Amino acid sequence: MPFKENYAVSSVLSCQLSLILGAAQGFSGILLPQLKESLQINKDQFSWIASLGIVFRPLGAIVEGYLVDKFGRKRTMQAVAFLFILSWAFTALASDVKFLYASRIFLGFTMGMVVCVGMYIAEITKPADRGTFLSLITPTINCGILMVYLLGYLFHWKIVASILIVYSVILFFALHYVPESHIWYMIKNKRTKAANVLLSFRNDNVEAVNKELDQIKTKMSRYEEGRISFFLNFFKPAVWKPFVIFAVFSFFQQQSGYNVIIYYSVPFFSNLGSGIKDSYMLAIVFASISIVGSVILVLIVHKFNRVTLLVMSGLGMSITMGIGALSLTLSFLEPYKWISVMCIFVYIFFCMLGMIDIPWMMIGEVFPNRMRGSMSAAITVVIFFISFVNIKLYTTMDQHLGKAGVMWYFAVLSLITVIFAKIYFPETKGKALTEIEDNYNK
Numbered sequence: 092m093p094f095k096e097n098y099a100v101s102s103v104l105s106c107q108l109s110l111i112l113g114a115a116q117g118f119s120g121i122l123l124p125q126l127k128e129s130l131q132i133n134k135d136q137f138s139w140i141a142s143l144g145i146v147f148r149p150l151g152a153i154v155e156g157y158l159v160d161k162f163g164r165k166r167t168m169q170a171v172a173f174l175f176i177l178s179w180a181f182t183a184l185a186s187d188v189k190f191l192y193a194s195r196i197f198l199g200f201t202m203g204m205v206v207c208v209g210m211y212i213a214e215i216t217k218p219a220d221r222g223t224f225l226s227l228i229t230p231t232i233n234c235g236i237l238m239v240y241l242l243g244y245l246f247h248w249k250i251v252a253s254i255l256i257v258y259s260v261i262l263f264f265a266l267h268y269v270p271e272s273h274i275w276y277m278i279k280n281k282r283t284k285a286a287n288v289l290l291s292f293r294n295d296n297v298e299a300v301n302k303e304l305d306q307i308k309t310k311m312s313r314y315e316e317g318r319i320s321f322f323l324n325f326f327k328p329a330v331w332k333p334f335v336i337f338a339v340f341s342f343f344q345q346q347s348g349y350n351v352i353i354y355y356s357v358p359f360f361s362n363l364g365s366g367i368k369d370s371y372m373l374a375i376v377f378a379s380i381s382i383v384g385s386v387i388l389v390l391i392v393h394k395f396n397r398v399t400l401l402v403m404s405g406l407g408m409s410i411t412m413g414i415g416a417l418s419l420t421l422s423f424l425e426p427y428k429w430i431s432v433m434c435i436f437v438y439i440f441f442c443m444l445g446m447i448d449i450p451w452m453m454i455g456e457v458f459p460n461r462m463r464g465s466m467s468a469a470i471t472v473v474i475f476f477i478s479f480v481n482i483k484l485y486t487t488m489d490q491h492l493g494k495a496g497v498m499w500y501f502a503v504l505s506l507i508t509v510i511f512a513k514i515y516f517p518e519t520k521g522k523a524l525t526e527i528e529d530n531y532n533k
Contacts, residue, residue: 098215098292101269102224105168105208106231107262111175112205113235114255115198118182119144120356120374121243121251126191134486136188141354142483143195144202148475151203156468158204164211164272167204172263174201176256183252206454206471210463213455214272215292218523219393225455226392229448230385236353237378244371274463277307306525324462329528333457334466336515337450338473343508344450345477347408348501349442351485352377352435363419363431363494373432380436384443397453398516400445405509407441409502416498431498446508456519459528 119141126132126140158167178201181194209228216224242251273292276285282304289300324330352359356377361370392400415434418424458466488497519527 098212098220098224101215101292102212102227104265104269105211106227107265108168108171108175108205108208109228109231110235110238111172111255111259111262112202113232113237114239115144115175115178115202115235116232116350116353117236117239117356117378118198118243118248118251119195119354120358121239121371122191122248123355124357124361124370125243125248132188137358138483138486140188140191140195141485142479143192144199144354145350145475145482146479147196147199148203148479149472151200152206152468152471152475153203154200155204155207155471156465159207159210159275160278160464163275164207164214165266165269166271167207168211168269169263169266171201171204171207172259172266174204175259176263177201179252179256179259183249183256185249203471203475206451206467209451209455210467211272213452214274214463215270218521221456222392222397222452222520223389225452226385226389226448228451229443230382230389233378233381233385233443237375237382240356240371240375240378244375273304274307277304282308306523309525325466329459330462330466333517334470336517337454337457337470340450340508340511340516341470341474342477343504343511344446345474346481346500347405347446347505347508348412348438348498349447350478351481351501352439354482355485360432360435363428363435377436377439381439381443384440385448388444388448393520396518396520397445397449398512398518401449401512401516402445402509404441404443404445404447404449405505405512407444408438408446409505409509411435411438411441412498412505413502416495416502419493419495419498431494446505453517453519456522456527457517 123137123140132140155167155171158170162170174197178194178198181197182191185191185194209225212224212228213221239251239255242254246254270288270291271284273285273289276282276288285304286297286300289303290297325334356374357370360373360377388400395403411434415431415438418427418430418434424430454467454470455463485497488500492500517527517530522530
């Protein structure tokens with residue numbers, strides 16, 4: 092039986108998939124420096140090991156889009172937990188570079204399916220609380236990144252993978268007790284089950300629940316079912332408009348530097364030439380600051396508009412990354428290269444105040460109920476493809492532009508992202524999902 096409590100428990104429990112996702116994102120940061128000591132890998136292999144953790148994430152997102160609509164949000168989350176068990180098992184058993192390639196591909200595929208967490212939370216929470224609970228995803232991811240950095244500092248990477256197997260097994264069984272989304276029940280014409288779940292989530296009276304379900308049913312009736320009708324539905328304004336906006340935004344946002352630093356954390360800090368020798372500790376501080384920033388976002392997300400937070404976050408990223416690049420460019424600042432490290436720390440703090448988390452929150456909000464699974468998967472494919480290209484090309488960029496040039500690039504792209512978000516991004520704070528859909532139909 093599901094929890095007989097409100098949606099807080101289900102939201103927090105589903106977020107544990109995001110913790111494992113964070114560990115997977117940060118894993119290459121501890122894996123690569125340890126491999127340099129145990130295996131002779133060249134720069135090309137170095138970049139492939141990092142980027143293969145993301146190249147198959149689009150495929151995972153596509154599969155996730157099918158599963159959440161076919162089998163439900165709950166069962167899909169359980170499937171993701173099971174695939175994490177297998178992924179970490181393959182990683183722990185890897186003995187050579189080719190085996191590592193295969194394990195990174197499988198892990199990346201599984202990571203691509205975690206987008207279902209944001210969708211689930213967006214559907215089960217009230218509009219007034221939705222932003223707060225969705226904003227839990229990023230601090231949870233950051234906790235996973237910090238956890239894997241700490242474990243990598245203490246243990247061999249194979250032991251770290253083994254620890255994550257155990258956590259994934261526990262989560263797989265725990266997810267059995269979360270309720271299914273009432274919206275999925277409505278999509279499958281199971282109104283009685285939807286009403287029972289919604290009553291447990293909302294603690295409302297039957298009349299209020301029936302009114303909300305009637306609104307959901309009315310909105311879903313606008314969209315056709317079936318594979319062919321996906322393309323017909325896509326050309327409706329409430330579908331294609333948010334897709335195009337988020338696709339273009341993602342093109343800029345994914346080049347602002349965050350993922351590159353996460354996937355190359357220890358090597359990135361060691362190459363800054365700051366004079367600080369313990370790059371592992373710098374990576375741990377980096378992850379710790381990201382948690383602080385994301386927790387602050389949880390505390391303030393209900394007080395500010397989504398777009399306001401995005402603009403504030405992006406401007407801070409651009410300014411601090413620009414100062415860091417300047418410290419590596421001006422010759423008279425050469426004795427103070429530690430400034431670049433401090434700027435990276437402040438940069439990640441600003442990242443967590445909106446630029447990383449807010450777009451993922453909004454992806455779970457902006458698409459119509461019947462199209463949410465498939466369109467969330469579609470935009471996630473775009474995001475992951477751009478991210479893969481950036482991570483794969485980072486070593487080449489670093490070789491040709493130098494560390495200062497790379498940081499200037501990140502600073503400029505952060506500013507462009509801010510400008511685009513300010514002009515084109517919709518505001519979703521405090522709005523019902525049906526209201527957001529209506530805004531795109533105007």
